[in-house]
């Protein structure tokens with residue numbers, strides 16, 4: 001957050017300054033010189049906008065090329081070694097790593113997956129070799145955040161506690177060096193901009209409230225974060241229970257992206273439709289047995305990048321819990337349970353093509369081998385609002401349906 005430490009060529013700074021200054025001069029125009037309330041307010045506003053400008057200049061690196069996505073996103077192709085991660089003191093001057101050995105016994109999920117699962121690249125546009133596509137953070141993104149300081153971060157106070165509801169499957173008590181799953185992608189309704197609905201894989205170690213380490217990847221709908229209701233591919237990490245470290249996507253120095261076809265934080269398209277076509281993504285996170293970094297792969301063999309081991313404390317060795325499933329924020333506005341949906345917005349009992357599911361769930365063991373889950377436990381905070389049903393059959397092995405509509409007669 002230190003705005004003094006950004007290094008950037010002068011030109012884009014100037015362009016940004018002009019843009020930002022021109023837009024934040026607007027509110028000042030009609031203030032009566034004797035109106036101290038307004039003057040005070042606009043001075044605060046000005047301070048905030050200056051902070052935002054400094055942050056944007058730090059976060060957004062000079063692109064080699066920019067692709068405009070139909071959803072309004074700007075996807076900046078940034079030279080790989082200039083991405084924000086390399087502002088981290090421990091990465092300064094370093095080169096992005098090559099992918100390590102992948103886990104053994106990797107099986108295909110049996111579903112058709114392509115690299116073209118994101119809206120921005122559907123027109124055939126792509127980032128040149130040597131660059132990575134990065135969703136540009138805009139002034140509007142920052143203005144929507146409750147505080148500039150906490151932009152892109154989960155609130156530590158209410159992290160996995162008050163107001164968050166889960167329907168998840170998990171394994172714990174072992175030593176996990178990675179996890180894999182295929183999950184259907186949906187576009188659940190999110191009732192208020194400050195609520196979200198997500199489906200993801202968690203790798204967890206440490207404990208709340210101080211030293212929880214997590215690696216998270218999946219899809220989410222989060223209007224306050226992205227300014228729309230689109231389903232987006234996202235990542236998250238923290239090494240202190242969401243307090244001071246970590247962030248979504250590439251918004252803080254941390255995750256190093258190495259792939260030039262997938263943009264983290266960008267819209268996924270298409271999504272599954274009720275009783276219609278089902279679309280899923282398959283994700284694998286695994287720890288490089290040699291260097292200890294945690295790598296992320298999409299589909300079968302599309303390596304996206306890595307979380308350097310030094311970001312973490314407990315996760316420097318291994319995860320003690322691996323979790324899969326959905327999470328929503330329920331702010332209980334006006335005393336009612338939110339009608340924000342989880343998964344497809346339909347309960348687990350509706351089954352295939354109607355409820356969301358996770359399948360092909362595996363964990364990685366110390367020998368860098370993918371192994372099926374032995375004791376999948378399930379948990380739903382409030383099964384009348386969102387539930388989960390584990391299943392097992394010969395074709396899919398272990399899997400589960402999960403989700404729900406939120407507010408309904410049994411979930412007032």
Ligand SMILES: *[C@@H]1O[C@H](CO)[C@@H](O)[C@H](O)[C@H]1NC(C)=O
Nearest residue numbers: 031032035036037038039041
């Ligand atoms: C002063 O400015 C504030 C904010 O723009 C406005 O609400 C208020 O009516 C103004 N007061 C006077 C006396 O003009």
Ligand SMILES: *[C@@H]1O[C@H](CO)[C@@H](O)[C@H](O)[C@H]1NC(C)=O
Nearest residue numbers: 104105106107369370371372
């Ligand atoms: C994984 O691979 C090993 C050999 O490398 C084999 O012995 C084992 O049966 C395989 N396990 C599964 C679940 O495919």
Ligand SMILES: *[C@@H]1O[C@H](CO)[C@@H](O)[C@H](O)[C@H]1NC(C)=O
Nearest residue numbers: 189190191192223227228229
């Ligand atoms: C997002 O969804 C909510 C709830 O359905 C709706 O009220 C809102 O207008 C939508 N926002 C956008 C930007 O589409």
